[in-house]
Amino acid sequence: MAMSNEEILAPEYTRFRRNADGPSRSARARARIIDQDGREIPQESLRDGFQRFRFDFAHSNVNPFGDLSREQRLARFETLAKLLDIAFILPGTKIRYGIDGIIRLVPVVGDLFATAFSLWLVREARALGAPWHITARMLGNVAVDGVVGMVPLAGDAFDVLFRANMRNVRLLRRWLDKQPR
Numbered sequence: 001m002a003m004s005n006e007e008i009l010a011p012e013y014t015r016f017r018r019n020a021d022g023p024s025r026s027a028r029a030r031a032r033i034i035d036q037d038g039r040e041i042p043q044e045s046l047r048d049g050f051q052r053f054r055f056d057f058a059h060s061n062v063n064p065f066g067d068l069s070r071e072q073r074l075a076r077f078e079t080l081a082k083l084l085d086i087a088f089i090l091p092g093t094k095i096r097y098g099i100d101g102i103i104r105l106v107p108v109v110g111d112l113f114a115t116a117f118s119l120w121l122v123r124e125a126r127a128l129g130a131p132w133h134i135t136a137r138m139l140g141n142v143a144v145d146g147v148v149g150m151v152p153l154a155g156d157a158f159d160v161l162f163r164a165n166m167r168n169v170r171l172l173r174r175w176l177d178k179q180p181r
Helices: 005-009 011-015 070-085 099-103 109-127 132-149 152-162 164-178
Strands: none
Touching: 070 099, 070 109, 070 164, 099 109, 099 152, 109 132, 109 164, 132 152, 132 164, 152 164
């Protein structure tokens, strides 16, 4: 049996309709709603729905993207860059690598994610007030890191040694140090 357009677009409405001029949508029967103890919950208390469970992440203390001071934003920028580029030491050597180098071991998808993290750091630098020429150099570092990083094994080694995010931190730091306080 084929379904009508009304049944496809509003299946819960047409299920309760008896004929073309049947009861309206608001007049259809509603099932009782009970809590876990078996008591019926009155419809009046359900009208506002889940409004009291709404979360406001923009003005919450747990929001990592909320209103941060310039110093907090800069500290987060540096910490993430260190985590991505120099968080760990290769045992028995002095070679440092980060999560970025580990993520890039996954072909293509890892390279895309690592580049996305680096681009997010460039966006953070722009939010800190970095001018276009600093941002352009940062984007150049990320582009070189991303393009060369796509080469299977040599790209991963290059990524560990090039450290685009730490280069971007140095660029931003130099520019910030030249700015008047």
